[in-house]
Amino acid sequence: MSENKKLLVVIDSGHTGNTYNAGAVKGYYESKAVYDLSLYEKTALEKRGIDVILTRERNQDPGLYERGQMAVKKGNGYANVLFESNHTDAFNGKACGVTVVRSAHLPGSEKLAEKMIDAIVKVMKPSTGITYNRGVVTKTQSNGTDWYGVIRGAVSGAASQGQAKNGPVRYDYIVEHGFHDNPKECLFLSKQENLKAIAEAKAAAIAEYFGIGNKNQSANQSGHGSQNSLNNNSHQANQNTSTDSTTLNKKTAYLVRVSVDDLNIRQAPTIYSKAVGFTGKGVFTITEEATGIVNAAGEKSRWGKLKSGQGWICLDYAEKVA
Ligand SMILES: [Zn+2]
Structure with missing residues (x-):
């Protein structure tokens, strides 16, 4: 196997445009920050000889399933395909920390997810004082398929490719890099040099995991199939509450x-x-x-x-x- 066919990283910047999902700090938008982060990450990975594709340009907005499917379509011929949808989280303004949602069907992807969380926390914690590892979680629908469309799309090829003898091994994630409605984490995320530092740390963790640029390491495929359920605190979950609007219409x-x-x-x-x-x-x-x-x-x-x-x-x- 040639070195450059060892790994394809498909980076999906969550949402679209420059001004979607404002944060606690004026001028911060999740859509813009995660796009900037994704560009830095692409550069950092390519510097290490890893092939990278992005699922969208800054103002494009492909469907969620379609974004995930790009990992399936472009992944042929690679030994490993890592799909990650980059986001920042939001809940109640107080929650903080880093979460990775992995496909429930890929328990072998647990270890790399843990490694990526640790890398991100290590960059954020010294400045924010609060960022911690919230864990690798899974979330499924009642029929057992993954809850999030972007992961369903990405994992759709796993049964025939990921588990096939010669197909790529799949790592399909949503990565929540702290909470943008938390003032401390948002302040950190609103600085370009910090996004760059997160991108560098993630790229280093990914390269190390796959033993790229370091012949002494090799990918570790042993996984722990934990089935945590994700707290329903993500803005991506469907919510029907109207308690935060006034009742006096x-x-x-x-x-x-x-x-x-x-x-x-x-x-x-x-x-x-x-x-x-x-x-x-x-x-x-x-x-x-x-x-x-x-x-x-x-x-x-x-x-x-x-x-x-x-x-x-x-x-x-x-x-x-x-
Ligand atoms: Zn998001």
């Missing part, structure tokens, strides 16, 4: 113009409510107003209920039509 009726393609319609007036679709561009009738959370920092703004009955939109992205 103001009845009204007026027209607004939406000028973006990707404005979410949500079941309740808060970003923590389930998204049921996009408005698309156009003019819409708002029949009710409410105040609810509009970003991960917990800031509130106005939401409007669509006359169609589909749900609520954040009015920060809509312009009142005179």
